[in-house]
Amino acid sequence: MTQDNMSALSGLASFAKLEELIEARSQEGSTEATLTFEAFEVELGHAMRSLENDLKAIDLARYDIEADAVIVGGQEWRKCLSDQPKTYLSASGPVTVSRNLYRPVGGGKSICPLELRSGIIAGLYTPVLARQVSYLMGHMTSQDTSHVFLELGISGPSSSSCDRLPKVLSPVWEANRETWEDALRQQEFVPAEASVVAVSLDGVMVPDKDGQRDAKAKREAAKEQGVSKQLRGPAGYREVGCGTVTLYDEEANRLDTVRYARAPEYKKKTLTEQLDAELASIVAVRPDLELVALADGAEENWRYFERPVYANAMQIVDHGHASQHLKAGLAAYYGDKSVAGRAEYERLRIILRDQFGGVDQVITELGGLVRKMGGKRFKRRRKLLGAEINYFKNQRERMAYADYQARGLPIGSGVVEAACKTLATQRLKRSGMSWRDGKQAILTIRSLQQSNRWTAAWGLISGHFRVEVISVRKRAHLRELTFTQKAA
Numbered sequence: 001m002t003q004d005n006m007s008a009l010s011g012l013a014s015f016a017k018l019e020e021l022i023e024a025r026s027q028e029g030s031t032e033a034t035l036t037f038e039a040f041e042v043e044l045g046h047a048m049r050s051l052e053n054d055l056k057a058i059d060l061a062r063y064d065i066e067a068d069a070v071i072v073g074g075q076e077w078r079k080c081l082s083d084q085p086k087t088y089l090s091a092s093g094p095v096t097v098s099r100n101l102y103r104p105v106g107g108g109k110s111i112c113p114l115e116l117r118s119g120i121i122a123g124l125y126t127p128v129l130a131r132q133v134s135y136l137m138g139h140m141t142s143q144d145t146s147h148v149f150l151e152l153g154i155s156g157p158s159s160s161s162c163d164r165l166p167k168v169l170s171p172v173w174e175a176n177r178e179t180w181e182d183a184l185r186q187q188e189f190v191p192a193e194a195s196v197v198a199v200s201l202d203g204v205m206v207p208d209k210d211g212q213r214d215a216k217a218k219r220e221a222a223k224e225q226g227v228s229k230q231l232r233g234p235a236g237y238r239e240v241g242c243g244t245v246t247l248y249d250e251e252a253n254r255l256d257t258v259r260y261a262r263a264p265e266y267k268k269k270t271l272t273e274q275l276d277a278e279l280a281s282i283v284a285v286r287p288d289l290e291l292v293a294l295a296d297g298a299e300e301n302w303r304y305f306e307r308p309v310y311a312n313a314m315q316i317v318d319h320g321h322a323s324q325h326l327k328a329g330l331a332a333y334y335g336d337k338s339v340a341g342r343a344e345y346e347r348l349r350i351i352l353r354d355q356f357g358g359v360d361q362v363i364t365e366l367g368g369l370v371r372k373m374g375g376k377r378f379k380r381r382r383k384l385l386g387a388e389i390n391y392f393k394n395q396r397e398r399m400a401y402a403d404y405q406a407r408g409l410p411i412g413s414g415v416v417e418a419a420c421k422t423l424a425t426q427r428l429k430r431s432g433m434s435w436r437d438g439k440q441a442i443l444t445i446r447s448l449q450q451s452n453r454w455t456a457a458w459g460l461i462s463g464h465f466r467v468e469v470i471s472v473r474k475r476a477h478l479r480e481l482t483f484t485q486k487a488a
Helices: 003-010 013-027 037-061 113-118 127-137 142-151 159-186 209-224 266-285 299-304 319-334 339-354 358-372 376-394 401-406 414-428 439-450 454-464 474-487
Strands: 069-072 075-090 093-104 196-207 237-248 254-262 290-295 314-317 470-472
Touching: 013 037, 037 075, 037 093, 037 113, 069 113, 075 127, 093 113, 127 142, 127 159, 127 439, 127 454, 142 159, 159 266, 159 439, 159 454, 196 266, 196 299, 196 414, 237 266, 237 414, 254 266, 254 414, 254 439, 266 299, 314 319, 319 339, 319 358, 319 376, 339 358, 339 401, 358 376, 358 401, 414 439, 439 454
Parallel strands: 196 290, 290 314
Antiparallel strands: 069 075, 069 470, 075 093, 196 237, 237 254
């Protein structure tokens, strides 16, 4: 540090207070300390952050421009206000600095070169604090996020400002999403030991304010028509789509997973486009990978896998989901709490998973149970069991689990089911929550975090907010005006 810098540092009141604290502490006897170590640690933290804020204010001022006009994005802006103080929020606390404002030549909203050049986000956050708040918002509520900073002794980000930040960042991400997602993929590589790439699609219902409004309108319409029957399905809920692209080695060990989640959307259009792009980037460098389409039995999911890119894919119904249908079928015959039924379920589940042709044996044995349930009193239970048998018949070609395991292919869609739980359920379905436009922002943050892309993604986001500002000096500006007037 130069002598001038040391002099400037010594002139700061925060630096003087830090020196006083250290000096006072050094004068205390080891057994007669006025402050406990905990209290000293708190006071030292406050003093260090105060000094840090002053140093940031000094450095932030360097990004301001003193000129008659500036050019941003090819447009000229004239100075309208000088030395206007503003307080920004940083990772160490509030930072106050004076800056100049410029207005478009034709009139309109002013800009601040200091904010543009330094990358201030949402006109309030320094880049580091914006990243910290965004990261925490991916894990907890805005109120909890605000409380974390208070617990750390950092004043500034309120609950409302924490809530607002992801909503500011989300439109920026969406506007650049395809380009930025492609940039993230280009920074990654496919492990040499990878032998399989599996794509999975699923969804989870989350509370939705628009859905609640629509459900209320339907109830009122039904009431006017004299229909008292309760509408089916969870009122006020809509489906968040989740998708994963996973790489496995030849022993079906998971190597890496990219996770996506999208707010309710018609036919999961954006989600499926993301999965297509992710798969294409992997296949482009490793066309030798075996492609697996892995999902539960939902018809909507399998309609997606009808795309030409999956024409040669191995289609597999999640074994866990198939087991649930097996359990439901046996419960229709034995009852839910039957010991014999549980034993039979375990036997058939293992046959289905490990025995070649196991699905055919399951269908045969369930069919034998149907024939044992004669008479009208078994009609409902017979119908339930029959529906499960039809399920296995319809999915038979996707249930050769012993063959799949012998080839080193995955047989469970637990990765995408976990994505539904960790991306959406854990964050969006807390007690009392209901969402509208803010959920995609949170889903995007969580998707990037869980795909190990957060650091690289933040580099793209923060870079977007750093804008080049060209200073137009006074003499050059006047010379340009004079030339223009003479030419006219």
